Amino acid sequence: MPGDGHRVRGPHPADRDRVRSAFAATRAVLGRYETDFRILAGDEVRWISARGQGEDVGIVGRTMFGIFLDVSGRKHAEEGNEPVAGEMNHRVKNLLTIAAGLTAITLRSAKSTEGMAQDLTARLTALGRAHDLVRPLPNGQGDAALLGDLLSVLLARYEDMGAFRGRIRVAVERMGVGEVAATGLALVIHELATNSMKYGALSVPTGTLDLSSTTDGDELVLTWLERGGPAVTVPDGTEGFGSKLLRRSISGQLGGSIACDWSEEGVIATLRMDRRRLSA
Incomplete structure (x- = not known):
């Protein structure tokens, strides 16, 4: 897991609003979500790729499921x-x-x-x-x-x-x-x-x-x-x-x-x- 041995402090401040907007939009339209964002793991910045699906389970409640992948290696290669x-x-x-x-x-x-x-x-x-x-x-x-x-x-x-x-x-x-x-x-x-x-x-x-x-x-x-x-x-x-x-x-x-x-x-x-x- 990203940040093993370090406390994960959530999305990078520069990405926080974008991540929230992406998840909120997915919950509203009950569709697929795909977004890449950075997290802070101790003093280290890691890249996470979130992929999944929003699902309607009734008028009151809605659920989301998906996976989070550490794609730091790929992102660093792209930046290079x-x-x-x-x-x-x-x-x-x-x-x-x-x-x-x-x-x-x-x-x-x-x-x-x-x-x-x-x-x-x-x-x-x-x-x-x-x-x-x-x-x-x-x-x-x-x-x-x-x-x-x-x-x-x-x-x-x-x-x-x-x-x-x-x-x-x-x-x-x-x-x-x-x-x-x-x-x-x-x-x-x-x-x-x-x-x-x-x-x-x-x-x-x-x-x-x-x-x-x-x-x-x-x-x-x-x-x-x-x-x-x-x-x-x-x-x-x-x-x-x-x-x-x-x-x-x-x-x-x-x-x-x-x-x-x-x-x-x-x-x-x-x-x-x-x-x-x-x-x-």
Whole structure:
């Protein structure tokens, strides 16, 4: 029994009125009653589940019968899951918001339904890969993914394309990237890799890609270096949708900037990002 060795003092004060109302309502309608409430057993709080039936035995008297179960273990487990459920709800809402925004801006730039579907699927897949890597940090410090792991996973699909195996090198410092920053960085890396697959080093068997990082004050400097690709053509100044999305993600979500050097040897993209924003 709950409270063995301790004096049970009845329902917890916070639950007392609710328990009384539940039993009074059952006696009035002669129906089933089901309610969970807390009791005080010494200094301990226990959860009780009451289940039963009200019964009419005449105009004067009415009886109730049922069982009382100690469900403290189940309740404590449910309470332990509440933070996890809340975090999952938060993440899902964030991803849905981002997905809705991506859908809208992809639609505006799409030349065909098929093209829109392909572009949107690829971008959402990149977000999904980033989301899969984000894990809780110890001592309630939030969620993060390691920068190197995040970049490697986002570029893995290009390594898996047979001839590309071993031609992508990631050498960055060990640091955590928070949930918000991870989604922004995923879009940036996806756009850079897509451009490289279409026009740059990853479009030919001899091309290579190196990703490295350095520190400059409060900024992390990420260098995207392509070599061995086709002849580089300097853009005519007209900024496409991918470039706009790339710059918007870097400035808006990562608090940074991007500069591209269209050298003859290959494109060099330098991303400067606020370290504090990266950990958010």
